[in-house]
Amino acid sequence: MKEFQDNGQGQLIGVIDASTRTVKFCVFVSQHIKEIAEHAIDLEPITPQEGWSEQDPLKILEAVKRCMQKVISDLGEKRAKNILTIGITNQRETTIVWDKTTGKPLYNAIVWNDIRTDKTVDVVLAKVPENNKNHFKPICGLPVSPYFSAFKLKWLIHYVPAVKKAIKEKKCLFGTVDTWLLWNLTGGPNGGKHMTDVTNASRTFLMNIETLYWDTQLLNTFHIPIDILPDIRSSSEIYGKICDSWPLANVTISGILGNQQSALLGQSCFKEGMAKNTYRSGCFLLYNTGTTRVQSSHGLVTTVAYKFGDSPAIYALEGSVAVAGAAMKWLRDNMGFIKNINEETESLAKEVFSTGDVYFVPAFKGLYAPYWRKDARGIICGLTAFSTKQHIIRAALESVCFQTRDILEAMNKDCGIPLSKLHVDGIMTTNNLLMQLQADITGIPVIRAHSQDITALGVAMAAGSAKGIEVWDIYAEERELVPIDTFLPTSTEDERDARYTKWKMAVQRSLGWVSPKKSAIMTEERYQMLASIPGSLYAILSFGLLLLSTYLEK
Ligand SMILES: Nc1ncnc2c1ncn2[C@@H]1O[C@H](COP(=O)(O)OP(=O)(O)O)[C@@H](O)[C@H]1O
Numbered sequence: 001m002k003e004f005q006d007n008g009q010g011q012l013i014g015v016i017d018a019s020t021r022t023v024k025f026c027v028f029v030s031q032h033i034k035e036i037a038e039h040a041i042d043l044e045p046i047t048p049q050e051g052w053s054e055q056d057p058l059k060i061l062e063a064v065k066r067c068m069q070k071v072i073s074d075l076g077e078k079r080a081k082n083i084l085t086i087g088i089t090n091q092r093e094t095t096i097v098w099d100k101t102t103g104k105p106l107y108n109a110i111v112w113n114d115i116r117t118d119k120t121v122d123v124v125l126a127k128v129p130e131n132n133k134n135h136f137k138p139i140c141g142l143p144v145s146p147y148f149s150a151f152k153l154k155w156l157i158h159y160v161p162a163v164k165k166a167i168k169e170k171k172c173l174f175g176t177v178d179t180w181l182l183w184n185l186t187g188g189p190n191g192g193k194h195m196t197d198v199t200n201a202s203r204t205f206l207m208n209i210e211t212l213y214w215d216t217q218l219l220n221t222f223h224i225p226i227d228i229l230p231d232i233r234s235s236s237e238i239y240g241k242i243c244d245s246w247p248l249a250n251v252t253i254s255g256i257l258g259n260q261q262s263a264l265l266g267q268s269c270f271k272e273g274m275a276k277n278t279y280r281s282g283c284f285l286l287y288n289t290g291t292t293r294v295q296s297s298h299g300l301v302t303t304v305a306y307k308f309g310d311s312p313a314i315y316a317l318e319g320s321v322a323v324a325g326a327a328m329k330w331l332r333d334n335m336g337f338i339k340n341i342n343e344e345t346e347s348l349a350k351e352v353f354s355t356g357d358v359y360f361v362p363a364f365k366g367l368y369a370p371y372w373r374k375d376a377r378g379i380i381c382g383l384t385a386f387s388t389k390q391h392i393i394r395a396a397l398e399s400v401c402f403q404t405r406d407i408l409e410a411m412n413k414d415c416g417i418p419l420s421k422l423h424v425d426g427i428m429t430t431n432n433l434l435m436q437l438q439a440d441i442t443g444i445p446v447i448r449a450h451s452q453d454i455t456a457l458g459v460a461m462a463a464g465s466a467k468g469i470e471v472w473d474i475y476a477e478e479r480e481l482v483p484i485d486t487f488l489p490t491s492t493e494d495e496r497d498a499r500y501t502k503w504k505m506a507v508q509r510s511l512g513w514v515s516p517k518k519s520a521i522m523t524e525e526r527y528q529m530l531a532s533i534p535g536s537l538y539a540i541l542s543f544g545l546l547l548l549s550t551y552l553e554k
């Protein structure tokens with residue numbers, strides 16, 4: 001393939017990539033797969049309590065602005081004038097509410113992997129027949145889980161008086177990170193566009209996966225007024241223009257995609273049956289099912305993959321894993337086993353030939369697909385007096401591969417035709433050992449995209465091909481393809497299956513760790529009652545209820 005030479009002439013597409021840990025602004029030349037400029041800023045997570053995870057929405061905006069300024073200065077003002085349009089790709093499900101008259105957030109962003117909404121989930125489950133967590137799947141494609149935005153929004157409405165007040169006064173707006181960025185970039189309180197795209201909306205638990213509109217039954221279930229929700233748009237169209245108070249004023253914004261859907265496009269998985277797995281903090285496997293909404297019977301979610309303008313929506317089956325690279329961070333920050341993740345993880349894990357039968361289930365915040373068990377917690381099992389940190393690091397890498405196999409097994413059952421190869425991307429895939437372990441654990445070739453720009457590339461394509469922009473033909477025959485390399489399985493089927501059986505045993509042991517006390521079961525009435533009292537009183541009352549229940553149990 002011809003190496004791309006930047007001759008300084010091409011039309012440029014900017015991308016804001018706002019992920020869980022990092023905000024980045026980067027620039028592509030239309031029709032080309034490599035970023036020509038980028039600047040990224042890490043965001044400090046806010047963790048006020050165990051299981052809680054927040055971000056300051058104003059810090060996200062500030063980081064975006066600084067990244068844009070730096071990239072413009074690196075490119076030079078003259079070249080930056082060639083930026084024709086921009087796209088936004090973002091961490092999904094993360095929930096922000098703000099006052100539309102002041103533009104001020106009413107609370108920190110509640111991040112997708114925050115599990116404070118445990119009780120909110122119980123309230124919703126208490127209302128459905130047999131507490132079936134898949135009850136709403138035919139409507140929104142998703143199981144009941146603290147992961148999705150509606151639970152976070154319900155929590156905010158109940159527990160944050162400023163949110164309740166702003167709703168009453170008709171001043172409140174809700175959005176995922178894309179919406180927050182779009183609204184601010186296009187004017188904020190002065191005419192900002194309050195919109196989201198179908199892929200982000202499909203992760204809220206509020207959108208009807210068939211009609212692609214907000215669903216009345218779901219809104220009623222969560223008591224969410226429709227007027228705080230953004231308009232749902234396609235993933236590729238002109239939403240508006242950047243306002244004067246931002247860099248790149250007057251440039252259009254013409255692409256929005258959740259970051260996993262963006263990676264699916266970045267990997268050119270346009271056809272039904274194509275799939276990709278992205279390994280970052282979490283790990284997300286998406287399988288393109290075309291215009292068909294496949295209902296999973298094996299724990300996967302049905303989600304919108306993308307929708308280009310007026311064309312029909314393309315759907316995907318998704319397997320979401322909450323903890324992948326995050327397990328390496330835990331080994332570094334909490335255990336002190338690793339100093340530098342990028343430089344040491346692979347070499348330390350290679351110091352041993354196997355995990356020595358150690359299995360690590362990193363269910364720090366419960367397990368997502370295909371289990372959807374919020375009562376699971378992390379375990380390391382099979383330890384002996386010979387186990388070392390190297391065994392545990394290797395087991396952590398393997399846990400990512402086993403979780404991926406869990407999803408592949410579910411996907412193969414749902415789709416009928418087993419995936420014959422696995423396309424992968426994301427920063428973790430630079431770890432060659434991880435890639436080989438993945439091939440050995442799944443028994444299929446692992447095809448690694450040789451680019452760290454895949455996620456941003458997807459939305460650059462969506463923005464560049466939008467009606468009215470049309471500088472990127474994503475279906476062009478001579479499309480430049482992302483270079484790849486392949487890892488082939490070296491294990492036998494028997495070895496694979498024996499080890500996978502052990503993994504399943506380890507998963508079983510991680511389940512049911514958080515056991516809700518009978519007395520703590522949440523009903524709507526109790527939830528409402530608790531919400532109507534101030535924080536300190538809430539703590540005293542909860543403690544009182546706990547004492548009472550312990551007394552009654554005796
Ligand atoms: N060489 C490596 N081996 C294993 N894990 C890695 C390696 N490099 C990075 N990681 C992990 O990948 C994740 C990278 O996530 P990142 O792309 O920074 O962010 P996020 O998904 O939070 O937006 C981190 O959790 C890190 O622990």
Ligand SMILES: O=P(O)(O)OC[C@H](O)CO
Nearest residue numbers: 019020091092112280281
């Ligand atoms: O920001 P990432 O890469 O951790 O992605 C997070 C996902 O979008 C959550 O669903």
